Amino acid sequence: MILSACHLGPTPYREALALQEGLVSARASGTTGDWLLYPDHSPVLTIGRGGNPESLIADAATLKGRGIELFEVARGGDVTWHGPGQLVGYLIADLSRHGRDLHRFLRDLEQSLIDALAAFGVAGERVAGRTGVWVEGEKIASIGVAVRRWVSYHGFALNVAPDLGFFDLIHPCGLRGIHMTSLARRLEEKAPTLAEARERVAVAVAAAMGYEGLAWKDPAQARRLAEEAAGESGPRAEAHAG
Amino acid sequence: MPISIVVPQLGESVAEGTVSKWLKAQGDKVRKEEPLVEIQTDKINVEIPSPGDGILERILVAEGTTVLVGTEIAVLSGAGEPAAPAPSLAAAPAVASAAAPPSQPARAGAPAVASPALRPAPSTGDGSSGNGELQVGDGRSLSPAVRRIMREQNVSLAELAAIRGSGVAGRVTRDDLLEYLQSRTAAPARASAAAAVAPPAPAAPPPAFLAPRLAPAAAGPREEVVPFSKVRKLIAENMVRAKHTAAHTHCFDETDMSAIVGLKREWGPKLEAQGVRLTYMPFFIKASVLALKEFPWVNGEVRGDTMVVKKFYNIGMAVGRDEKGLIVPNLKDCDRKNLVQIAAEVNDLAARARADRLKPDEIQGGTFSITNAGVYGAINSSPVINVPEVAILGVHKIVERPVIRDGQIVARPMMNASIGFDHRVVDGELAVKFLRRVCELLERPELLWFHA
Numbered sequence: 169m170i171l172s173a174c175h176l177g178p179t180p181y182r183e184a185l186a187l188q189e190g191l192v193s194a195r196a197s198g199t200t201g202d203w204l205l206y207p208d209h210s211p212v213l214t215i216g217r218g219g220n221p222e223s224l225i226a227d228a229a230t231l232k233g234r235g236i237e238l239f240e241v242a243r244g245g246d247v248t249w250h251g252p253g254q255l256v257g258y259l260i261a262d263l264s265r266h267g268r269d270l271h272r273f274l275r276d277l278e279q280s281l282i283d284a285l286a287a288f289g290v291a292g293e294r295v296a297g298r299t300g301v302w303v304e305g306e307k308i309a310s311i312g313v314a315v316r317r318w319v320s321y322h323g324f325a326l327n328v329a330p331d332l333g334f335f336d337l338i339h340p341c342g343l344r345g346i347h348m349t350s351l352a353r354r355l356e357e358k359a360p361t362l363a364e365a366r367e368r369v370a371v372a373v374a375a376a377m378g379y380e381g382l383a384w385k386d387p388a389q390a391r392r393l394a395e396e397a398a399g400e401s402g403p404r405a406e407a408h409a410g
Numbered sequence: 411m412p413i414s415i416v417v418p419q420l421g422e423s424v425a426e427g428t429v430s431k432w433l434k435a436q437g438d439k440v441r442k443e444e445p446l447v448e449i450q451t452d453k454i455n456v457e458i459p460s461p462g463d464g465i466l467e468r469i470l471v472a473e474g475t476t477v478l479v480g481t482e483i484a485v486l487s488g489a490g491e492p493a494a495p496a497p498s499l500a501a502a503p504a505v506a507s508a509a510a511p512p513s514q515p516a517r518a519g520a521p522a523v524a525s526p527a528l529r530p531a532p533s534t535g536d537g538s539s540g541n542g543e544l545q546v547g548d549g550r551s552l553s554p555a556v557r558r559i560m561r562e563q564n565v566s567l568a569e570l571a572a573i574r575g576s577g578v579a580g581r582v583t584r585d586d587l588l589e590y591l592q593s594r595t596a597a598p599a600r601a602s603a604a605a606a607v608a609p610p611a612p613a614a615p616p617p618a619f620l621a622p623r624l625a626p627a628a629a630g631p632r633e634e635v636v637p638f639s640k641v642r643k644l645i646a647e648n649m650v651r652a653k654h655t656a657a658h659t660h661c662f663d664e665t666d667m668s669a670i671v672g673l674k675r676e677w678g679p680k681l682e683a684q685g686v687r688l689t690y691m692p693f694f695i696k697a698s699v700l701a702l703k704e705f706p707w708v709n710g711e712v713r714g715d716t717m718v719v720k721k722f723y724n725i726g727m728a729v730g731r732d733e734k735g736l737i738v739p740n741l742k743d744c745d746r747k748n749l750v751q752i753a754a755e756v757n758d759l760a761a762r763a764r765a766d767r768l769k770p771d772e773i774q775g776g777t778f779s780i781t782n783a784g785v786y787g788a789i790n791s792s793p794v795i796n797v798p799e800v801a802i803l804g805v806h807k808i809v810e811r812p813v814i815r816d817g818q819i820v821a822r823p824m825m826n827a828s829i830g831f832d833h834r835v836v837d838g839e840l841a842v843k844f845l846r847r848v849c850e851l852l853e854r855p856e857l858l859w860f861h862a
Contacts, residue, residue, distance in 0.1 A: 217430035217448060217455045242431070242448060244455035269421030270454045295654070297647055299453040305655060306714060315456040316445070347714060 169265070171379040172203045173370040176387045179207035181214070181239055181250070184258065188321040190394025191260045196317040200393050203260040203385075204323075204373055206366050211236045211251035211334060216243045216312045223247040226337040236337070243322035245299075245312035247338045253330030253350070255365045259313075259323040259373070266377070268318060274299055274311060276377050277324060281309045284326075284365070284372035290354050301326075306349035328352065328365045413462050415484040417477055420451055426637075427451045428476040429483060434466045440486065447483065464488050475585075476637055555584045563591055576639065576733065593631060641735040652797040655712075656832035660792040661842055665849035667808050667823045673855060681750060691727060692752040694780050694805050696858055697851035699723045699744045702778060705844045708836060709777050711798040717835050726779035726796055727756065729763040730786070737763050738796050740776035780805060784825070793830045800835055803848060804828035825852075 176184070184207040194200045213224070213236055223246050224238075231238060250256050259277070266273050278294055281301045285292035285308070292301040292308060301309040309326040329352035339346070352359040360368065374382040417427050427449040434440055434447075440460040447458050464486040471483040552560075552570070560570065565587065573590050575582035638646065652658075670693050678688045702709040702723060710719045726740035739759045744752060762768050779796040784807035793804045804827065811824040827849055831841040851857050 216453075217450045218428075218453070242455055242457065244430075244450045244453040267421070268419075269423070270451055270456065271421050271423045273421075274452055274454055296650060304714065311453050313454040315454060317457070317459065320454075349714075 169201055169379055170381045170383050171370075171374045171377075172201060172383055172385045172390075173374075174203065174205055174385045174387050174390050175366060176205055176207045176390070179209065181209055181212045181237060184209070185239075185241070186398070187391060187394045188258050188260060189316075190396075190398040191390060192316050192319045192321050194393045194397035195260050195262055195319045197397065199397065202262060202265075202379070203258075203390060204370055205258040205260065205390065206370075207256055207258070208252070209250040209254075209256055211249065212239065213237070213247060213249055213338060214239045214241050214243075215247045216241060216245035218244060218246045220246055223339040224337070225339065231337070241314070241322070242316075243312040243314040245310070248310050248312065248325065249334045249338060250325055251330055251334055253328055253352075253362070255326040255328050255362060255369060257323045257326070257369060257373070259320055261320045261377070263315060263318045263320055270313075270315070273320065274313065277311055277313070277373075280373040280376040281324060281326060281369065283376055284369040285351075287368050287372070288351060288355065288360055288365075289358075290351065303349055303354060306347040308349050308351070308354075326351075326365065326369065328362050329359060411488050412467060413464060413486040413488070414482050415446065415458070415461070415486060416482050417449060417479050418458065419479060420449070420456060424451050424479060426476050426478050427456075429471050429473050430455055431473060432469060433457070434460075436466055436469050438466045440464060440466055460486065462486060462488070478635070552582065553584065556582060556587050559584065559587050559591075565591070569594075589637075593634075639735070641737075645735050648797070649794055652794050656795045656797055656800070657834045658792075658795065658830055659833040659838065659841070660828055660830050661838065661845060662790060662826060662828045663842075663845045663849045664824055664826050665852045666813070667825050667852060669855050670852055671808065671823045681753065686750060686754045687757055688753050689756065690805070690808075691756045691780070691782065692749050693852065693855070694782070694803065694848075695725050695727075695741065695744050695752055695756070696749055697848050697855075698725060698778060698780060698803055700851055700858060701844055701847040703745070704847060705840060707840060708801045708831070708844050710800050710835070711777075712800060712832065712835055713798065717800075720777040722777065724775055724777045726776035726799075727759070728779065728781035728793075728796075729760050731764050734764075734766070737768065737773060738776065738779055738781075739763050739768050739772045740779070742775075779803070782806070784808065790826045791828055793828065795830050795832055797832075801829055801831040801841065801844070803845075804830065827852075 176187075179187075184205070188205065191200065191203055191205075195202065211234070213231065215224075215238070219240070228238075261273075263270070263273060266276065275294075278299070278301055282292040282294075285301065285303070290303055290308070292303055295302050299311050300307055301311075309324055311324045312322050313320050314322045327348060327350035329350055332348050332350060332353070335348045350359075351365065370382055370384075373379075420427060428451065429447060430450040431448040433445045440446060440463070442462050443459045445457045446460045446466070449456050449458055466484060467487040468485045469483070470485070471477055471481065477483065556570075559565070569590075570582055570587070573582050573586055576586055577583040670690065673693075674688055674690065681688045706719050706721075707717070709723065710717055712718075722743055723745045724740045724742050725744045726738040728736055728738050730736055739762075741747075741752060741755050741759065747755070759768070759772065776796060776799060778799055779802045781791070781793045781802060782805045783791040783793075784805055787807055789806050789809060791804045791806065793802045795802050806826050806828075808823045808825045810821045812819050813822045813824060814820075815822070827845060829841050829845045
């Protein structure tokens with residue numbers, strides 16, 4: 169099977185969510201294959217089902233003041249931040265192809281990111297019990313996945329060159345005293361651009377997750393498929409601030 | 411026909427999942443394939459669809475609860491069917507309540523609480539009688555939620571007394587009770603059936619070689635599955651993280667505690683009269699603070715590729731709390747407090763740690779920790795560093811031992827001291843010198859006076 173990858177360009181979080189849900193329906197009913205979507209999000213905070221109100225440091229007023237929306241979503245994990253400089257990847261994949269093994273799926277996803285980092289000369293690693301990718305004790309990529317009808321959505325966020333100050337608004341993933349890092353911080357001027365990272369990660373995902381190839385698609389095609397499949401399942405997230 | 415909703419297989423290595431969200435409420439109509447509940451494991455959250463049409467008759471597992479794969483979490487009644495009056499849990503036999511029968515099956519491993527000590531003994535098993543505050547004979551009180559479940563599930567006080575409570579002062583919590591009910595469904599049914607049958611007339615005693623070799627097995631299952639509490643999960647995570655990140659190394663020394671024993675003997679009763687119980691911990695803290703000032707590198711934290719040396723002295727002390735789990739609150743700014751202030755704070759922190767009354771900032775921001783395995787009798791230990799700190803002092807039981815003083819064998823109250831240190835940043839030389847200095851300050855407390 170070929171993995172379809174697609175750079176969506178600037179996409180409001182709510183819209184990305186609806187697009188994913190549409191594609192999940194399409195994937196579950198077999199009208200399309202697996203997709204890797206790359207949205208460009210404005211700063212947004214999302215809280216997963218492992219969420220804990222204490223993981224949020226900033227109050228609603230601060231968030232509103234800085235124009236940051238807060239979404240509660242059905243993915244696993246606690247709170248995280250998405251925004252410019254970060255490579256956000258949503259993987260719409262049929263888990264039946266991955267033995268319907270949730271933990272294996274997470275480990276494969278981690279492996280993809282570790283492989284991509286290795287290509288840039290950064291040694292990413294796993295930390296047992298703390299899903300994500302770490303570099304010398306600092307977190308460089310977060311993972312949070314949702315599954316509906318054995319099709320995955322949501323995915324990962326790799327810090328390429330974001331303003332890491334945004335993570336001070338939260339305890340990322342509910343972990344205290346955690347330090348975030350980025351490719352820019354590790355590699356300084358040798359760090360890849362977002363476009364280079366996007367390309368490299370897509371190749372790594374396709375390889376580590378057992379796809380036969382990778383094909384870049386027009387975002388319009390993904391949007392059309394999602395709209396056709398949307399039907400009864402509207403967006404399930406609610407905005408809480410902003 | 412009621413349909414049982416269980417946590418499905420989610421992969422080879424997935425043993426359990428947490429109910430993250432019920433998408434339907436009890437009593438809701440659901441259609442086949444309609445999303446019913448979400449289960450989270452690790453960083454992945456799965457929507458579980460309904461296996462059929464019907465009414466969500468009963469939710470058995472609350473949001474936030476972690477259960478094993480295969481656990482029944484809800485019951486769905488078929489469409490159009492009358493509501494089943496007592497599904498699942500309630501199918502357990504109504505165990506006679508008032509006077510607990512002597513055959514009452516005790517839960518394996520639970521303390522044998524004598525049933526006559528129970529009070530009051532309601533005739534219905536209804537826990538809400540009397541003034542509302544109901545207690546088991548040993549003084550454990552019951553929350554309204556527990557009483558409600560007892561009433562609904564016909565749990566007698568005798569049964570409750572046999573449950574090991576995980577709450578404050580051994581109190582039986584709602585979760586304890588629900589867990590007990592899960593294990594009860596099968597066992598008591600058999601037990602009470604057996605009890606109902608009159609014992610067979612005694613036959614001639616069997617020949618000796620037929621006599622059982624083993625004492626009869628205790629009633630109930632032979633194993634008990636105890637899910638990790640939140641605290642236990644955190645402890646486990648911290649311990650593994652500590653062992654993963656810090657290059658743990660240990661070294662050991664010993665100290666003659668004669669002077670401190672003498673000081674404690676003399677000052678203990680005087681301070682007691684002022685309401686402050688004096689233990690050895692304040693002396694250990696005082697000695698550590700002075701040694702840390704002399705070896706500032708030990709009072710630090712590894713942050714990425716940097717070593718952060720702290721100029722304040724928040725000393726953590728490990729407090730054991732039986733099954734509630736270890737916690738390490740810290741005393742702030744110990745360098746600015748005298749021994750009596752430290753003694754009072756040590757007592758207060760330990761008491762509140764045991765009662766779950768610590769404030770969040772009291773378990774954060776420590777710079778160095780001390781653990782006293784001696785209170786349980788250990789004469790030595792190699793403690794795990796309370797990361798991101800870089801060292802921990804282990805103190806132990808004070809034992810009278812023969813030592814040589816001026817060529818003579820004499821008995822002295824001796825104590826082994828140990829240090830666990832992060833060898834990434836603390837060299838052996840530094841650790842040994844630091845530990846020696848702590849021991850020296852304990853041997854000659856007057857140095858505290860000269861140097862502090």
